[in-house]
Amino acid sequence: MSKRSDCEGDAPFSALQTKADSRPRSAAHLFWVFSQLALSGFGGVLPIAEDRLVRKEAWISAQDFLETLALAQVLPGPNICNMAIMLGDRFHGTRGALAALAGLLLPPLLPVLFIAYLYSTWADSPMVAGALRAMAMAAAGLILAMTLRLSKALKRPISDGCIAGLMLAALLVLRLPLLYALGLVGALSLWLAWRRQSRQQD
Amino acid sequence: MSASLAIPLEVLSQQKDWALLLDLFIHFAGLSVMSVGGFIAVVPEMQRYLVVEQGLINQSQLAASIAIGQAAPGPNVQLVAVIGWQIAGPFGAAITLLGAVAPSATIALWANRIGMRHAQSPFIDTLRAGLAPLTVGLMGSAAWVVGSAEAKHWPLLLVIPVAFFLSWRKRLSPLMIVLLAGGYGALAGGLGWL
Helix, strand or coil: CHHHHHHHCCCCHHHHHHHHHCCCCCHHHHHHHHHHHHHHCECCCHHHHHHHHHHHCCCCCHHHHHHHHHHHHHCECCHHHHHHHHHHHHHHHHHHHHHHHHHHHCCCHHHHHHHHHHHHHHCCCHHHHHHHHHHHHHHHHHHHHHHHHHHCCCCCHHHHHHHHHHHHHHHHCCCCCHHHHHHHHHHHHHHHHHHHHHHHHC | CCCCCCCCCHHHHCCCCHHHHHHHHHHHHHHHHHCECCHHHHHHHHHHHHHHHCCCCCHHHHHHHHHHHHHCECCHHHHHHHHHHHHHHHHHHHHHHHHHHHHHHHHHHHHHHHHHHCCCCHHHHHHHHHHHHHHHHHHHHHHHHHHHCCCCCHHHHCHHHHHHHHHHCCCCCHHHHHHHHHHHHHHHHHCCCC
16 A cells, blocks of 8 residues: 555656556457466466566556455455456456456457367377376466565565465365365454554554 | 267257256356355365256266366366356356356455545555465465375476476566476377376
8 A cells, every 4th residue: 555655746757657657558458468368378377467467567566466366365256357357447447347357258268168179089198188287287386486476575574474374274284165264364364464553553 | 988078069059948048147156156266166066066966067077177277278267168068058158157257256346446445444454464465375275286186296296396497587488388388298198107
């Protein structure tokens, strides 16, 4: 939050200009970028989205990406779809939200159904099976790299790192269902954040 | 062994079963509202309804649809379109995808509006700050779950650190990394290493 209000004050003109440059020009621009994300997102769109939206287009900061993703994740629905809606809405209202979502979902439908058709004929080929399995592993490596990149955007490395570790343990060691893990660790994290907040105000 | 997945083309000429389409829409809309953490989270419920209760598809069709949803370009939620197509052709694919996305999309838009309207309120600020570390933990566990599927196949496990290194140090684009891995996997599969 503080970041945004900093920019509104007496920021130099050049800073304002870069800020204005790095936002989607129109709903059609949103559709275009999100469809490109979706079409190159083999094995998960999220790492590609982070690469494109934060690093290449620079529409949002890493911290903003992380916080938007956090909200997208606790709402029902695919994370990346929720993010597309939130970012699209932020930049170009309902039209932007619909354009981003449509860009994400419609263009890849054809390759998806084509791959399903190919799979129905080639599923027994060891080369196709090997390629698919290796691509899934590459996706795991990419998610890992994205996780570390985004964790640098956490504001309080120690306490936030502990919460992230607790979440990891709840899911992988205790094997809690996602809703329970979110409820328990989420309640703790929100309570800590709330306490910090109210202490700052005192 | 024949392929488990069928994309029947003859459904194009069939009479549309409106009751079935409505049923599918209602079911997937219900899943949509429950799908906290993505559509993979409701796979068990989908399996219960589609495979066990209604017998609309079989277990291996469901597994193949999930695999395609993850490997193919685009969000994983596309797996519902593959399922819908197998049950009722292109109309089925459209109906299931619409049902799976529309309710959660509406909720996200509505939540986003509330968040933007109260952007300066301490409550929203707390929410954003408190939820961010959960996401880092959640993504870490996603990497683990995806990777552990091949825990016993070291030629495949090797891909994880290499992909990580190429992304983290070399800043190679994600698409390039996945395509390189695909080439390596095809080679390894063809040589019988897997």
